[in-house]
Amino acid sequence: xxERLQHDTVAxxxxxxxxxxxxIILFSxxxxxxxxxMIEQAFMESRxxxxxxxxxxxxxxxxxxxxxxxxDDTGNTNDRLYLMFxxxxxxxxxxxxxxxxxxxxxxxxxxxxxxxxxxxxxIYSSGDFDDATEIxxxxxxxxxxxxxxxxxxxxxxxxxxxxxxxGECDLVPDxxxxxxxxxxxxxxxxxxxELPTEVHSGYDLRx
Numbered sequence: 001x002x003e004r005l006q007h008d009t010v011a012x013x014x015x016x017x018x019x020x021x022x023x024i025i026l027f028s029x030x031x032x033x034x035x036x037x038m039i040e041q042a043f044m045e046s047r048x049x050x051x052x053x054x055x056x057x058x059x060x061x062x063x064x065x066x067x068x069x070x071x072d073d074t075g076n077t078n079d080r081l082y083l084m085f086x087x088x089x090x091x092x093x094x095x096x097x098x099x100x101x102x103x104x105x106x107x108x109x110x111x112x113x114x115x116x117x118x119x120x121x122x123i124y125s126s127g128d129f130d131d132a133t134e135i136x137x138x139x140x141x142x143x144x145x146x147x148x149x150x151x152x153x154x155x156x157x158x159x160x161x162x163x164x165x166x167g168e169c170d171l172v173p174d175x176x177x178x179x180x181x182x183x184x185x186x187x188x189x190x191x192x193x194e195l196p197t198e199v200h201s202g203y204d205l206r207x
Contacts, residue, residue, distance in 0.1 A: 058089040059186030061099065066179075066191055068203040069157050071171055079171040081179070081205070084135065084155040086148075093147035098184040099129040101158060105169035105177055125160045125167025132156035173197040 065084035072078040087094060105123045132154050133144035139155040148154060158179075160169035169177075172195065179191040193205035 058091050059087065059094055059183045060089060061085050061087055061181055061183065061187075061189055063181070063189065063191060064153075065155070066193070066205045068171070068195075068199060068201055068205065070201050071199055071203070073173070079160045079169065081158040081160065082139070082155065083158065084153065086151060086153050088151050090148070090150040093149050094183060094186070095147050096132055096145060097128045097130050098186075099132075099148070100126065100182045100184070101129065101179060102126040102182075103160070103167075103169055103177060103179045105160070105171070105175070123168045123170065125169035127158065127167075129156055171195060171199070173199050 063083055063085045065082065067082050069080035069082035070078050103125050105125065129148075130142045131140050132148070133139050133141050133156070135153045135155050137144050138157075140157045140159075160167060160171065174197050175195045177193060177195075179193065180188060181191070182188045191205070195203070195205075
């Protein structure tokens with residue numbers, strides 16, 4: 001009788017150990033599955049962020065030509081800048097209205113009421129690249145295209161003072177300024193330039 005009871009106790013201990021082992025295996029499998037799901041989700045989010053970041057970083061415009069299109073030394077009636085550019089690193093087409101420009105201009109005015117007899121007034125002009133065209137067109141046509149394709153050459157004429165409210169920047173000799181080009185959700189390019197006293201139409205602003 002005692003020997004039979006002893007064998008039953010051994011069987012009970014073995015059964016308990018087996019149940020515990022099965023529970024440990026199941027728990028380990030669940031934990032491993034959850035860990036794999038978390039790792040997969042992390043890689044998916046990382047890949048998405050990497051793609052978005054690459055598209056953002058690659059949407060930088062490269063300006064090839066930057067010059068004075070027209071210069072009016074009698075007043076701010078016909079001052080224009082000319083740019084030829086492309087998006088060589090873009091991964092997809094960029095809507096033309098998503099490319100913006102802005103510039104601050106010193107109109108070099110005078111104000112006798114201020115001691116010294118002079119005051120500097122800054123004027124702000126801005127707009128988008130909706131008027132840009134391929135180089136085979138005029139560079140001033142808002143219906144010519146809707147988006148910039150990668151590695152295609154484009155040009156645009158920026159009207160610093162125009163009826164549509166772009167601003168009132170006046171190009172004057174011996175002026176320093178900065179033109180900022182920004183791509184929505186993309187990169188920003190700054191073009192610093194200086195107009196000499198002998199500025200004229202066609203003057204290279206990158207020289």
